[in-house]
Amino acid sequence: MSTLPVTVLDIDKNSICVNHRELCARLGVDKSFDISQYDVFFKEALDKCQPKCAYTCVPIHLLEEHVCDFGFMNVKSLDLYKNLSQCDKAFIFAVTLGINAERHLVALSKISKSRHYICDAFYSAFIEGVCDKAQSIISEGFACKNRFSPGYGDLSLEIQHDILHALDASKLLGITLTGSLLMTPQKSITAIMGIKAK
Amino acid sequence: MENKLLELIKTKRLFLDGGTGTVLQSLGLADTTAPEMWNIQNPDAVIQLHKAYFEAGSNIVSTNTFGVNCEKYQNYSELIKSAVDNAKKARELCKRPNTFIALDIGPTGHLLKPLGDLDFERAVEIFSSTIKEGVKTGVDLILIETMNDSLETKAAVIAAKECCDLPIFVTNVYDSVGKLMTGADAKAMIAMLEGLRVSAIGLNCSLGPDKMLPVIEEFAKYSSLPIIAKPNAGLPTVKDGKTVFDTNEEEFSDSCAVLAKSGACILGGCCGTTPQYIKKLVEKVTHIPYAFPEYKSHTLISSYTHAVQIGQKPLLIGERINPTGKKKLKEALRENDMSYILSEAIKQVEKGVHILDVNVGLPEIDEEVMMQRAVYEIQAVTDTVLQLDSSNPAVLEKAMRIYNGKPLINSVNGKEESMRAIFPLIQKYGGTLIALTLDEDGIPQTAQKRADVAKKIIDTARMYGIDKKDIIADPLALTVSSDSSSALVTLQAIKLIRKMGIYTSLGVSNISFGLPLREKINSAFFTMALQSGLNLAIMNPFSTGMTDAYFAFLALYGYDKVCSDYIGYAQSFDTTDVSSNSLSQTSADAYDLSSLIINGLREKAKSEAQRLINCDENPLDIINSKIIPALNKIGSDFEAGRAFLPQLLMSAEAASASFEVIKEKLVKKQSESDKAVILATVKGDIHDIGKNIVKVLLESYGYKVYDLGRDVDSTLILETAKKTGCRLVGLSALMTTTVPAMQETIHLLKSQLPQCKIMVGGAVLTQEYAKKINADFYAKDGMDGVKIAEKFYREDC
Numbered sequence: 003m004s005t006l007p008v009t010v011l012d013i014d015k016n017s018i019c020v021n022h023r024e025l026c027a028r029l030g031v032d033k034s035f036d037i038s039q040y041d042v043f044f045k046e047a048l049d050k051c052q053p054k055c056a057y058t059c060v061p062i063h064l065l066e067e068h069v070c071d072f073g074f075m076n077v078k079s080l081d082l083y084k085n086l087s088q089c090d091k092a093f094i095f096a097v098t099l100g101i102n103a104e105r106h107l108v109a110l111s112k113i114s115k116s117r118h119y120i121c122d123a124f125y126s127a128f129i130e131g132v133c134d135k136a137q138s139i140i141s142e143g144f145a146c147k148n149r150f151s152p153g154y155g156d157l158s159l160e161i162q163h164d165i166l167h168a169l170d171a172s173k174l175l176g177i178t179l180t181g182s183l184l185m186t187p188q189k190s191i192t193a194i195m196g197i198k199a200k
Numbered sequence: 201m202e203n204k205l206l207e208l209i210k211t212k213r214l215f216l217d218g219g220t221g222t223v224l225q226s227l228g229l230a231d232t233t234a235p236e237m238w239n240i241q242n243p244d245a246v247i248q249l250h251k252a253y254f255e256a257g258s259n260i261v262s263t264n265t266f267g268v269n270c271e272k273y274q275n276y277s278e279l280i281k282s283a284v285d286n287a288k289k290a291r292e293l294c295k296r297p298n299t300f301i302a303l304d305i306g307p308t309g310h311l312l313k314p315l316g317d318l319d320f321e322r323a324v325e326i327f328s329s330t331i332k333e334g335v336k337t338g339v340d341l342i343l344i345e346t347m348n349d350s351l352e353t354k355a356a357v358i359a360a361k362e363c364c365d366l367p368i369f370v371t372n373v374y375d376s377v378g379k380l381m382t383g384a385d386a387k388a389m390i391a392m393l394e395g396l397r398v399s400a401i402g403l404n405c406s407l408g409p410d411k412m413l414p415v416i417e418e419f420a421k422y423s424s425l426p427i428i429a430k431p432n433a434g435l436p437t438v439k440d441g442k443t444v445f446d447t448n449e450e451e452f453s454d455s456c457a458v459l460a461k462s463g464a465c466i467l468g469g470c471c472g473t474t475p476q477y478i479k480k481l482v483e484k485v486t487h488i489p490y491a492f493p494e495y496k497s498h499t500l501i502s503s504y505t506h507a508v509q510i511g512q513k514p515l516l517i518g519e520r521i522n523p524t525g526k527k528k529l530k531e532a533l534r535e536n537d538m539s540y541i542l543s544e545a546i547k548q549v550e551k552g553v554h555i556l557d558v559n560v561g562l563p564e565i566d567e568e569v570m571m572q573r574a575v576y577e578i579q580a581v582t583d584t585v586l587q588l589d590s591s592n593p594a595v596l597e598k599a600m601r602i603y604n605g606k607p608l609i610n611s612v613n614g615k616e617e618s619m620r621a622i623f624p625l626i627q628k629y630g631g632t633l634i635a636l637t638l639d640e641d642g643i644p645q646t647a648q649k650r651a652d653v654a655k656k657i658i659d660t661a662r663m664y665g666i667d668k669k670d671i672i673a674d675p676l677a678l679t680v681s682s683d684s685s686s687a688l689v690t691l692q693a694i695k696l697i698r699k700m701g702i703y704t705s706l707g708v709s710n711i712s713f714g715l716p717l718r719e720k721i722n723s724a725f726f727t728m729a730l731q732s733g734l735n736l737a738i739m740n741p742f743s744t745g746m747t748d749a750y751f752a753f754l755a756l757y758g759y760d761k762v763c764s765d766y767i768g769y770a771q772s773f774d775t776t777d778v779s780s781n782s783l784s785q786t787s788a789d790a791y792d793l794s795s796l797i798i799n800g801l802r803e804k805a806k807s808e809a810q811r812l813i814n815c816d817e818n819p820l821d822i823i824n825s826k827i828i829p830a831l832n833k834i835g836s837d838f839e840a841g842r843a844f845l846p847q848l849l850m851s852a853e854a855a856s857a858s859f860e861v862i863k864e865k866l867v868k869k870q871s872e873s874d875k876a877v878i879l880a881t882v883k884g885d886i887h888d889i890g891k892n893i894v895k896v897l898l899e900s901y902g903y904k905v906y907d908l909g910r911d912v913d914s915t916l917i918l919e920t921a922k923k924t925g926c927r928l929v930g931l932s933a934l935m936t937t938t939v940p941a942m943q944e945t946i947h948l949l950k951s952q953l954p955q956c957k958i959m960v961g962g963a964v965l966t967q968e969y970a971k972k973i974n975a976d977f978y979a980k981d982g983m984d985g986v987k988i989a990e991k992f993y994r995e996d997c
Contacts, residue, residue, distance in 0.1 A: 006231055007443040008436075031844035040846065059441070074232050101382050104315055109581040112542050115892040116800070116849035122889055123846075159937070172309050173348060173373065173405070176381040179310070180317040182884035182937055187315075 006058045006074065010174050011139060013053040013097070018131040020124075028123035040120050047121045050099075050106040051128065055136035056169045057095035062086060062196070072194075075164040081155030082194065085147055089196030093146070094165055096192045097136045098175050099129055104187035125189045133191045141195060149193035159183040165192045205260075205300050205341055205367050206399060209426050209465065213490040216302075216430055216468025217253035217261040218478045224249060224264075226474075236268045239282040246283070250290030252475035254299055257482030258468065262304035262343050263287050263334065269308060270329040277333050284337035302343035302369065303334030305356055312351045314580040315382075317886070317911060320355055320602045327359035341367040345430070346405050346470075348373045348381035350392060350504050351604040357396045358601065361628065367399035369466070371428050373406045378415050379505075383583070386418040387507040388605060391500035394425060395606040395630020397665070402428025405470040408435060408447050409455035413462060420463030424496045429456070429464040433472030445472030453480040460485045463493065499669045499703060501555070501632050502605040505583040508554055510632070510672065511703050513759040514730055515555060516750060517587055517608075517738045518548035519707070521574070522559040533562050533570060536920070538577050539907065545578045551741035552769070555608060556582070558599075559589035567592060571599045579604050587634070587738075593621040600629040607631050610738075611674065614639030614653040623664035632670045633661070634705050634736075637693065643676055647692035650675045654697050672703045672736060677729075679713035680721070687711055687725055691732045698733040705736035708746070719745040727753055793822065793858060797830035800850025802857045809858035819865040823902070827855050827862075831900055835983050848982070849893060852900035859902060875993050876904035876926040880912040883941040887934035890962050893982040894930055901986055914945035921953055928992050930985060931975075933962040943973040950974065959988050 026033045029040075063071040068083040070076070072092065086092065103125060110118035137149055152159050162183050169192075171177040177190045185192070208214065224235050227245045238246050250261045263283040270276045280303075287301045308326055310318040331342060342360045347353040353370060360368045370393055372380055379385050384392075386403075393401045401423060403415055409431040419427045434447025447455070456467055467485060469477050499510040508515065521544055523530045532540035545556055558578060560570045571590060578586065588599040589610035596609060612622040613636040626633060635657040637643070637650035644650045654673035661671055675693030678686040690711075694704050711725045712718035723745035726737060730753045739746050751769040754760040793812065796805040812822050834851040837843035879895050881888045888910040895905050906920055921929060929949060933942045942960060949956050959977035960970050961984075970978035977992075979985035 007438040007441060009438050029844065029846055031846065032841075035844060058438075101315070105383075105580075108315060111888055111892060112539065112577065112581050113546055114853065115896040116846060116853050118892060119849050119889060120846050172307065173346065176311075176348065178316055180884075180886060182317075182886075182935070184886055184935075186311045186317075186886075188886070 006060065006168050008056050008058045008169055008174060011055040011057075011136065013055055013132055013135055013139075015048060015051050015053050015132075018053070018128060018135055020127050020131050024130060025123065025127040028126045029120065030123075040124075043117055043120045044124050047103070047106065047124045048128070050102040051125075052100035052102060053097065053129075053132040053135075054100065054175050055095055055097045055132075055140070056171060056174045057093050057136070057140050058169060059091055059093050059197070060168075062089060062092050072168075074168045075161060077157070077161055079155065079157040082150055082157045085150045086194075086196040088198050089147060090199040091197040093140050093144075093195040093197065094168060094192075095136060095140060095149075095195065096166065096169050096171050096175060096177060096190060097129065097132050098177050098185075098187050098190035099125055099132065101176050101187055103189055107188065129189045129191055133193065137193075137195060141197075145198040147196035147198065149195045151191060151193045162192060165194075203367055208259075208298060209400070210492050211490070212298075213460065213485065213488070214259040214466045215257050215478065215482050215485075216428070216466060217250070217258040218256075218469030218473030218475065219433075219471050220249065220262075220264055220266065222472055223252070223474055234267055236264055236266070236273075236279055236283070239264055239279050239286060243282060243286050246286040247290045247293070250287050251293050253478060254290060254294040254296055256475040256479040257486075258478055259298055260300045260302050260341070260343075260466075260468075261287055261290065262302040262345070263339065265304045265330065265334070266306035266346070268330060269326050271308065271310075271326055276330065280330060280333040281337050284334055284339055288338065300340040301338075302341045303331065303339040305330060305342060305344045305360075306346050307348065307352055311349065311382075312355065314576050320351065323352060323355035324359045324362070327356045328363050331360050331363040335364045335366065339366065341369060341399070344368065344370045346371070346373055350380060350382060350384040350389060351602075353389075354392065354396065354604070357393070357398055358629070361396070369400045369402075369428060370398050371402045371404040371430055374403050374412075374415050375406060376411060378418065383505040384502075384605075385506055386415050387422055387500065388502040388505060390419065390422045390425075391502035391507040391606040392630060394423065394500075395626075395670075397627065397630065398425070400426040400428050400466055402430070402464070402466070404428070404430035404468075405432055408432055408445075409452055409459055410447075412459060413455075416459050416462050416464050420493070422496055422498060422500070424493055426465035426493060427463050428466040428468075429459045430468045430470045431456070431459075431473075432470045433477060436472065443472075447472075449477045449480040452477050453484040456481050457484045457488060460488045465490070465493065497669050499632060499672070500606065501585050501608050503583045503585045504579065504604040507606075508585050510735055513754060514734055514750070515736050516553045516741060517555040517557050517705070517736055518545075518551070518553035518741050519557050519709075519738045520544045520548055520740065520742070521578075522557055522589065523562050524559075530562060533560055533565055535904075535924075536570075536906070538573065541574055542577060542581050545582055545584070548741050549582050549584050551747065553584070553741050555585045555587050555736070557587045557589050557610065557738055559610075561590055561592070561595070567595045568598045571595045572602055575599050575603055588631075593625065596622070597625050597629075600625055600631055603629075608634065608672075610634045611636050612657065613637075614657050616640070619657065619660050623661055623666055626661075626666050626670065627664055632672060633666070634674050635671050636674050637676055637697075643678065645689070647675070647689050647696055650689075650693040651696040651700065654702060655700065658702065668702060672705045673697045674705045674707070677706050677708060677710040677725070679715070680711060681714035687728070691728055694729060694732040694734055703735040704733065705738065706734055707738045709739060709743075719743050722746060723749040726750065730757070793826040794830040794833075797827060797851050797854045797858065798834050800847055800854050802850070802854045805854035806857040806861055809861040813861060813865055819862045822862055823859070827858055828901075831855050835986075838983060845893070845982075849896055852896040855900035856896065859900065875902065875989075876906065876924065877928045877930055877989055878906040878908065878917060878920050878924070878926050879930045879932070880908040880917050880945075881910035881932045881934075882938055882945055883911060883913055885933050885935055885938035885941070886910045887962075888932070890934065890982075891930070891932040894932070894961065894979070894985040897982045897986045898989060901990070903989060914941070914948045917945055918948055918952055921949065921956055927953075927956050928989060929956055929958045930979070931958060931960045933960075933964060936964050939964060939969070939973065942975075946974050957992060959985060961985060 433445035587608040712721035961979040
């Protein structure tokens, strides 16, 4: 259980804008392609989503040798270090589409590979939209850097464990990690968002 | 001798403790230190914590072991021992009577298979190691708490039952709509946990006491066990960088008093609560009259989301996952082809069955392994309750152990041997039993004697602590073709058994064995059986005669208010192609099979293929002149960028569906079975999209695909290659971290089966990389995979 103060937000799924270009890219179709023919699948997928976010805010210290100290973890990463320059605090957050979306994906993978593919693409685009929405809610009133996720640049996936632990994400969001550091539900994102020092 | 705690709870409300983290933080625990570390680093503070709760009025305090397990801590044993010792010291200092120490067990932090990657038995091992240590040091009960997944809860309970005889208390985390994170509602959890025979059940964390009320009311309605409520101090909010809860001691204890009046027998607090909260709670609640919950006679079975109550309107059990007399299912089982079984499951659910029978017994397969796999996989695609069906108790045990919920079990009978084997399984894992009314003397000829066998089974079950509500009698339908009175005997037996207050089940279609046009007899008998009081029918939901009888009966017998189920059923005959709702047809010859395939219209393509077959068109001609050209067209359009991957996949599925229809008419050639590919996403990787694309495309070209799924052990791939004789293996990996597993798999296959060829694909792979890890072929995309297979088998011939 985390001892950091964590806030949980239910994100209104109807407020999410799915980026058309992103969705086309995930589907592997040209952006002029008529994706509305898959609306029935998108709607079915959307029905299963319960987007949620959990976040906390921690002071950060940039140490020598590109080590960022978040209090609950020390992370060595040049790219993150650069991203967090001029920052003295950071939001740590995680978003997820929830376990029902995961179940839907797993079920589709076993019964229709094409619907699975289309639904997976939709969820991938949708979770980005959820992340954007969460970011805009959390960062309101703060001057923030772009979010930075484990796996970007040289930022190791190994820190997923510390981030999810700090956010108590297993209990609050139902996000767990597999042995190979993948999140379940798969359609989940964790990120660090630096707050610029005043 | 009855356990002291369990004796006490019969007459007295008990109090648990409150939050741990909140109090330890106030004693100086830093944000960065895990509370359990203080068991060793600062035992005085932990003793102070427990002592404060005992002094506040808690009868039970939980050890500071929520986050301790053997996966997280090498020194878990020392941490647990210190934790229990600290609680004991606190108890000695207080010297209050009727105080107990609960070994606190929290979740592992991992999600179990099939959604996550933690194996059920590994979860049992993890919990067992904790529980053994706690029991050794001398706790009074096991408290499994803050569980948000039903299957993990079950693993913890089984571990506790296997390690000790202490009382087991279980509390789960419910959200504001009364469900666990993984979907179970209160009724489903009550069914499963009562089945597992724990001592007390309830909820903790997440909600404040006022928000817990609807869930507590649901517990009070269905639970015969003492109910636990351990709410948070309201909702957490963050103020000035600190977590604060919005309910003070006064409000908390007032709301807890309402919970107590609504049926909560054991109360305490969770996050945000302190000894002051518990003190107030005890003050406010102690005077409220206490009553142990009344016995509830509902017969409940459950899945991981919901419970099904037997004894209200009659329910249907789909019989199609049972190999008896089903050639295709037998073939699928022999070939380990789960997709056929899963599609049978889904189709039956779509037909409206409430329960799915699962029987995978065939002499030439390992039924234990297959049954476990079938249960896992079926539960991954549907939340329908399962009836686990086997004549082998060892198979039933394997399935009951990992089943997520409380299953229906088919079956026990009146033979001593059967009851001795099956009843202990119900005691250990929970379940409702179908009891066949036969015994050592065979099947009784008269209705009364069958009812007598049912009574014998119920009486014997009682000695094992199994209540009659968990026994459903099957008075056995025997064919009227050999004995014209057999239907009447069965119907009479249903009535007699129902008069005894016992529910009934029947394999309805046995009545017509040996007769022509069986559906006509079956459906008439079904109506008669329903009229006689039948509660459960094992039947074929694809038989229109049977479903007609069922929905008409419900409407006529007052089970279907305003005939809404019947109208819904009637409307289901107005079938449309699901995919055609959304996918436009662009050409005038849209009904030509090739066009239907190119447009990805699966159901229409399948119907058209069936029509062509019915018109006696040559199956090979259909394949060569319609299916293959359509696939080649969409394939070349895809490669030229004129068509895209979703279209390619939908076309491939339409082609596969057509191919399935046509295949039945094809004379099987020897070479056909050789055209096969084993596919797997390697160990550690759960991305299976790429592998799935290759599978669909290969199947559309008529390949037999052995799809081993994702996160697959190299040894399973090797065994499958050995068993099937298939010499082409396709491996997929999406992450750099899992490519070593791919390399290891290739190494194993090459060393054990040098004749095997391996193609690899996935986002992180390149031609060079594939070569480096010793793969034979690299497929840049799905179509490339097909080309490789085509070339491999061409050169092979």
